[in-house]
Amino acid sequence: MAVPPPLIIDLEQLQNSLIAQATNGGADGLEYVRLRAKLLREPVVKDLLPDFVHKYRDLGQFWGWIKYHLGTYRERRDLIWNAFRPAFEAVEKGLTGPVHAVASERSPS
Template sequence: MTKQERAELLQNLLLNMATDGDADGSEYQQLRQEMLRDQRTRELLPRFVVTSRDLGQFWSFIKYKFSTYQERREYIWEQFRPLIDSLEGVRTASAPPDADIDSALAQYDAEHVFVAWQKALARRFDDPDGAITSARTLLESVCKHILDEAGVVYNDKMDLPKLYHLTAEQLNMAPSQHEEKIFKQILGGCKSVVEGLGALRNKLSDAHGKGKQGVKPAERHAALAVNLAGSMAAFFVSSWKERQAGAE
């Protein structure tokens, strides 16, 4: 049985469980363990699979999250889509902006960059904390890949704004590299977006411990972070590929 077939079987087991059908608990546990042992599938596995050690735990989650069978089906399909699409090699997403970003990142020869994007997408609504962290990880990964390919030395512990500054210089995107007011304004805006993503993660996400009054991120915060990070990552990749093509 292929990985894709195992992923689809796992999805179907959960669909059956969520709609009062027959589901084999031991088969679920075996498939779950197989998926968790494989790095590629583990990173794209729905959060509720990671946290549900058996079907009883999954049922306790899904029965309160949605009251109708149709809502449960649509939710499970949506959460499994990044994993199954990745195993199929299909680069699709649920919204037009996502599809544009998919196209740009799928063409970049760095598999875990695309995995980071798919992981951020999958966590937007089910795990806002994790989605914000994944959004920043995506940008950091893209910056590091571009710097590696450009032969630029950097400290692996650099924060995102510093990585962005080095990357922007390689892409001729630093505001200081342009005289035209409009270009400086646009590129300054890009810098602000990156700095804002870093600040959002530090303020809201699971990157730092929270006190009693800690702010819990909402779905809209996660959607904002993921969409901004995806758009910026796609812009970086497209700009880098264009510069490489021009240098040939």
Template sequence: MKDEELLEEVEAFQKLLIDYSTGGDVEGKEYKRLRRDLLSNPKVKDELPEFIQNCRSLRQFWSFIKSESGNYEGRRRFIWSEFAPVLNKLEGGLESPADDPITEALASLDAGHVDRIWHKALERKEKDPEGAVTAARTLLESVCKTILDEMEIDYDDKADLPKLYHQTADELNLAPGQYSEELFRKILGNCQSVVGTLGAIRNAHSDAHGDGKASYKPASRHAELAVNLAGSMAMFLVRTWENASESA
């Protein structure tokens, strides 16, 4: 679901709750549908009001909201306030213009765990840079393994990221040595360097390891760079795999 569509769905849920809280006629099925859809979406579930998690039906919501405020205006103001964080997040456009095509490419793998890792990386860029760096590394590892699984090729499940990438690149004809054109050799060689660097950054500056007396913490801009690089490399691998599958 694109951000614009997700924003519309969140706004529809807010409107439904306000209508119901102020005497409007609302269907319980629609409440349950919107609640289910939004709570299952990793982009917004952590930003939704806590009462949505707790109120599984309109009846439960009514018991909650009437105790929160005894008048219509108070209920409106409460619901607006509770929905402000998730609406601000969606309207603020936390994702860069490149995020949507990467999301689309990863979705084509039809591997739910890959999609969850990507969204985890996006969500952590600002508030948890170390976690975002870890997720960026995990994303590439998972994409390599998923592609190799799809191609029915064995690999060492404990292999590090550079080794997994090299094996995947070889199978997809992306290894620099497979090209005679110098420009492509350089580009693909740089891709290998990016992957190796992502692995090194993760090992040194993520939350995957304990800190010593002197430690360095990545800033949100460093996490954003790591996530964007990992996402671009993952998209490149997926698109290459799709092209090879279509040509087979």
């Protein structure tokens, strides 16, 4: 089995931090801030990250939005998974040029 590229690992960790925060509040806030900053500088995925990653700089801000936006853990997980899908697909397909899809069209705000 091949080792996933570092970018996939970073995306998974960021996604998992958001899911943890949205479902039980057990996420590492400093790790979220670090990964968010790193991925927002990454040309391959920065424009494909969900709007809420661009908008909310820390997990407290994200929680303030998600807790009122969706009422159940399942809905929150589904929203986060679907919102990250374009970024994962770009990395998995090896896209390195400009990306024309807009993540905000895929994730409700």
